[in-house]
Amino acid sequence: MESEKIRVLVISYLPWRNDVSTGNTLTNLFEGLQKKMEFANIYFKGGKPQNNVAEFHFYISEKQLAKSIITKRPVGEEIIAKCNEHETISPDNGIYNKARQMRWESMLLVQDLIGICGKWKSEELNKFINKFEPDIVFGPLGRVPAANILMQYVHEKYSIPIVPYAWDDHYSLKKRALSPFFWIKTFIERKYIKRCVDASEFLYTITVPMQQEYEQYFNKKCKVLYKGYDFLGEAPVKDSVSFPVKIVYMGNIGSGRWQVLAKVAKAISNINHNEKKAELFIYTMSPKSKAIKRALTIRGTSKLMAPVPYEEVLPTMNSADILLYVEPTSEKERLFFRLSFSTKIVDYLYNARCIFAVGGMTASIDYMKNNAAAIVETKDDKIETTLYNLISDHHKILQYGKNAWECGVRNHQRSVIQDNLYDTFVNITKK
Structure with missing residues (x-):
């Protein structure tokens, strides 16, 4: 096996794109391993793949999948993707994006049922799999049943080992919701998550707390897998702090994050009362209502910025002080x-910038706090005071930039992560 490439079939709900969080992480994990591994991707959601890792792609359109329930005709096709493809939106994405933003649990339930009832088992799919001849199936263990069912299907039909990767907790019942559609959806999703994990060799998880909890749920070995970078040499900390201090936020503002951002923006506005000491720049692709725009746009304090292309993400982060x-x-x-x-x-850590982490206590916040990688504030009424003290202490800003880098060196060294990942896959194929 050492002389041959390991062929990895990645099954995901979303297309493998560098400008989407899921695809970005897949590229981060596997880019640079192409001399030892070969990759193909099967996905469901609209949009063309855009990465330089996977050579082969198979697309099962959700829109066509819904029609197949009536027509009884299987759907799915192999597609040719170019690594410089910049299309990001597909016509059949809109309803689910809207449903996700508005928390329309009934529509998300329909989405689940389409994946379960749709006719995706086709000769074209079998030809694609047979042509690629995968040694391992790998994929995010998401909430949408379609991808989890497909992983299990490939395992059972072709006797190929599967290794799912859990990123968010879609399985436990530690949730709060009144909608009956939410709970119907949850129990349906749990069923197919459990089946997929039961069929797996083991389960990758994204945090230690998830590892510990999921080992109890599934009685299955779990391993933690982080995103990584090449943390080499001295920490590239800034020589000095700008005035006013430049604060940058990049990413999703949904799921109530915009409300926390609004509190930070208000705190900065108060801090700037007599003198402009800091300014917040918010880069996001998330939909923005009028209320969100009003809350996050404060003259001289906070700006909503247009999202930047994938290749400009790290440089934009690098321009920040915080x-x-x-x-x-x-x-x-x-x-x-x-x-x-x-x-x-991990992107933040790699830029060696001070991280100011605000909001509810989660595994992410706990991780940064335990590793001294961020200034953490979990109490709303202390955001302004904590931020004022940080903005006023330039030495602390630079020191926490160094702390962030050192956390990356300890826990997110890409060469270590990829060596472990490759060795694990080799051992699986030798069984």
Whole structure:
């Protein structure tokens, strides 16, 4: 096996794109391993793949999948993707994006049922799999049943080992919701998550708390897998802090995060009362209502910026003095994210900038606090005081930039992560 490439079939709900969190993480994990591993991707949601890792792609359109329930005709096709493809939106994405933003649990339930009842088992799919001849199936263990069912299907039909990767807690019942559609959806999703994990060799998780909890739920060995970078040499900390201090937030503002951002923006506005000491720049692709725009746009204090292309993400982070990280504070959202780890944190660490983390206590916040990688504030009424003290202490800003880098050196060295990942896959194929 050492002389041959390991062929990895990645099954995901979303297309493998560098400008989407899921695809960005997949690229981060596997880029650079192409001399030893070969990759193909099967996905469901609209949009073309955009990465330079996977060579082969198979697309099962959700829109066509819904029609197949009536027509009884299987759907799915192999597609040719170019690594410089910049299309990000597909016509059949809108309803689910809207449903997700508005928390239309009934529509998300319909989405689940389409994946379960749709006719995706086709000759084209079998030809794609047979042509690629995967040694291992790998994929995010998400909430949407379609991808989890497909992983299990490939395992059972072709006797190929599967290794799922859990990023968010879609399985536990530690949730808060009144909608009956939410609970129907949850129990359906749990069923297919459990089946997928039961069929797996083991389960990767994104945090230690998730590892500990999921080993109890599934009686299955779990391993933690982080995103990584090449943390080499001295920490590239800034020589000095700008005036006014530049604070940058990048990422999703949904799930109540915009409300926490609004509190930070208000705190900065108060701090700037007599003199402009800091300014917040918010880069996001999330939909923005009028209320969100009003809350996050404060003259001389806070600006909503257009999202930047993938290749400009790290340079934009690098332009900051302080990188802002927020978690939602409502109990419902906090419970959902309690075991999660935002892969954006590793991007922040790699830029060697001071991180100011605000919001509800989750595994992400706890991780940064335990590693002294961020200034953490979980109490709303102390945001202004904590931020004022930080803005006023330039030495502390630079020191926490160094702390962030050192956390990356300890825990997110890409060469170590990829060596372990490759060795693990080799051992699986030898069984």
